[in-house]
Amino acid sequence: MRSSEHTDSDLWLQVQQDDGLAFKSLFERYWEKLYVYALNRLKSETDAQDVVQDVMINLWSRRATISIETSLAAYLHAAVQYEVLANVSKASKTAGRKQELEKTILPGFVSFLDPVQLKELQAIVEAEVARLPGKMQQVYRLRQEKDLSVKEISRLLDISEQTVRNQLNASYHKLRKHLREAMLTAIFIQHL
Known part of the structure; x- marks a missing residue:
């Protein structure tokens, strides 16, 4: 069975059993969606890439202990949103980016609520x-x-x-x- 035919649940179970190919399939399935979401909020390609990579690295490193109560898609989306918030918080402490955040990033984040x-x-x-x-x-x-x-x-x-x-x-x-x-x-x- 090709990886595109596996459900998220099937792939996640394989990932939890240390299957690197299953993880690669999930990574490829969600990378672009998560990246576009992060980019739309952060307005920085580098920051968006870093956020998604951090989420995916965390997913792999904590695969044995993560309990996903919702769908994998919802979990990943929430994890990226949280990382976007963390990134915005760090950036807001940088004096030069405070005005940029207030004008471009924060309105976009608040608009999802x-x-x-x-x-x-x-x-x-x-x-x-x-x-x-x-x-x-x-x-x-x-x-x-x-x-x-x-x-x-x-x-x-x-x-x-x-x-x-x-x-x-x-x-x-x-x-x-x-x-x-x-x-x-x-x-x-x-x-x-």
């Missing part, structure tokens, strides 16, 4: 920010909502710049965990 999901995510973000400890929340809001620099926050709150950085890093870490779960839920619901 329906208004109810977007509102729910915004509510989750606000609830998680409100749960941060007092000083950490204050530092986070000054940085994100008022767009103040670390130096400006340090002066305003009369704390060291290192304390501001520590508070920001801790707040990002706490928020990232909860938002990752919310985003994956939104992505999976979108593709059921």
Whole structure:
């Protein structure tokens, strides 16, 4: 039987049994669709290639432990969406790309969510920010909502710049965990 005649489930079972040819078939079946999706959101061929390669490498390296509850197509699509988000998050920390992200990439990402999901995510973000400890929340809001620099926050709150950085890093870490779960839920619901 040719690989094009195998179902995704058949190929996935073979991949879980360390079948490299089955993995190659899945890779070839999904590479272009996933790449086009990532490219449309990231607007960079290199970044899109990296995202899809990371997802596929992760799929192979974790083949024995991954449990796919949906279809393989939905799983891969969600994994690429998550990697796109991670890529956007990393890029947003690069000062030169912040404006590019706001104008080109983020509207495209947000457009895949329906208004109810977007509102729910915004509510989750606000609830998680409100749960941060007092000083950490204050530092986070000054940085994100008022767009103040670390130096400006340090002066305003009369704390060291290192304390501001520590508070920001801790707040990002706490928020990232909860938002990752919310985003994956939104992505999976979108593709059921």
